Amino acid sequence: MKRLYTFFTDDLLFSLSLLVALISCAFGRFSLDSIDFKVIFCLLGLMLLVKNFEKLGILTxxxxKMIDYSANTRSLIRNIVILSFISSMILTNDVAILTLMPIYLTIIKKFPEMENKVFGAVLLIVAANLGSSFFPFGNPQNLFLFSYYSLSTLIFFKWSIVLLFSSTLFLLISFLFIKKSVIPTQHTLIPTINKKKTVFLSMIGGLILLGIFNALPYYIVIPIAVIILTVYDKELLTQLDYKLLGTFIFFFIAVGNFAQVELLSSFIKVQFTTSTRTFFGSILVSQIISNVPAAILIAPFTDQAQALFWGVNVGGLGTIIASLANLIGFKLYKEYYPTQSKTFLWQFTAVNLVFLLFFLLFFAFIL
Incomplete structure (x- = not known):
């Protein structure tokens, strides 16, 4: 009983998602179609790949290298946040966070007295969410909306350039709140990397990306990559955060069940009739069920495609569940700093609400 109690209380987010999923089964019929297996498979492959990179010393x-290229702590955080912002446009927000967060956390482990550590981690997640909105394939909600509304490439970029401009402006302003401190001189030598193993893992990473970008069937290439990585190092398979995968599965089940509630569908039909209502409403829904399910839930009931596009992308800011990428960032930070969960959640919520407020004011003059 004690072990069972520890299992559920050790990760309250996992336990809460399980509870909500069970409650939701009373409102809708459970279906495996509710679960986005591509997200689950890709997460599993990427988590295992990052663990291998970490063990090989590539993250260190x-x-x-990032420390060497940074003049002070502000430029250090700024550099990795900008890298997150740009890379998420192509790699997607989930992949950018899974790749860069461990590197950032490895950096700050070297400087225990460094200020703004949590702030930097939060900005990295915010930047990944915002940067991924620029291309149709940057995040799942954009890919869905691009296909559902049959948007032309020109129209899409007319909308996304507004987000790109405002996001860049707000991120640049946020860097001013990072204290400039001298980075202590490193006395440790930069580790040498086994080139053959690095090339091998990079090839497996490329295989996983082909699955993510639908160049090859994910349900074939991801399992192959996982099997290869497991054979390569069996021990790492036991070190993965399976509760994170469970949280995503329970979350998908809950959203799928609640979407079947007729009262909810009727409410959406009435509320999402204008651009203003759709924009603010999609942000609100995103805070509760995350922006990807929000886009899928609202799209069939409104023709306000532009407002919905802006709303669900901005809606990734706010609560920890507003974007599934937020959960990934939180879980990674908790893995490195298990005693700082409350501090992270507090700062995450505060920073996200400030960004969200800026966007609300910005788009209030555009809609």
Whole structure:
């Protein structure tokens, strides 16, 4: 009983998602179609790949390089946040966070007295969410809306350039709140990397990306990659955060069940009739069920495609569940700093609400 109690209380987010999923089964019929297996498979593959990179010392190598290229702590955080912002446009927000957060956390482990550590981690997640909105394939909600409304490439970029401009402006302003401190001189040598193993893992990473970008069937290439990585190092398979995968599965089940509630569908039909209502309403719904399910839930009931596009992308800011990428960032931070969960959640919520307020004011003059 004690072990069972520890299992559920150790990760309250996992336990809460399980409870909500069970409650939701009373409102809708459970279906495996509610679960986005592509997200689950890709997460599993990427988590295992990052663990292999970490064990090989590649994360430490890139962390040391990033430190060398930074003049002070502000430029250090700024550099990795900008890298997150740009890379998420192509790699998607989930992949950018899974790749860069461990590097950032490896960096700050070297400087225990460094200020703004949590703020930097939060900005990295915010930047990934915002940067991923620029391309149709940057995040799942954009890919869905691009296909559902049959948007032309020109129209899409007319909408996304507004988000890109405002996001860049707000991120640049946020850097001013990071204290400038001298980075202590490193006395440790930059580790040498096994090139053959690095090339091998990079090829497996490329295989996983082909699955993510639908160049090859994910349900074939991801399992193949997982099997290869497992054979390569069996021990790492036991070190993965399976509760994170469970949280995503329970979350998908809950959203799928609640979407079947007729009262909820009727409410959406009435509320999402204008651009203003759709924008603010999609942000609100995103805070409760996350922006990807919000886009899927609202799209069939409104023709306000532009407002919905802006709303669900901005809606990734706010609560920890507003974007599934937020959960990934939180879980990674908790893995490195298990005693700082409350501090992270407090700062995450505060920073996200400030960003969200800026966007609300910005788009109030555009809609």
């Amino acid at each position: 190598y890139f962390a040391d």
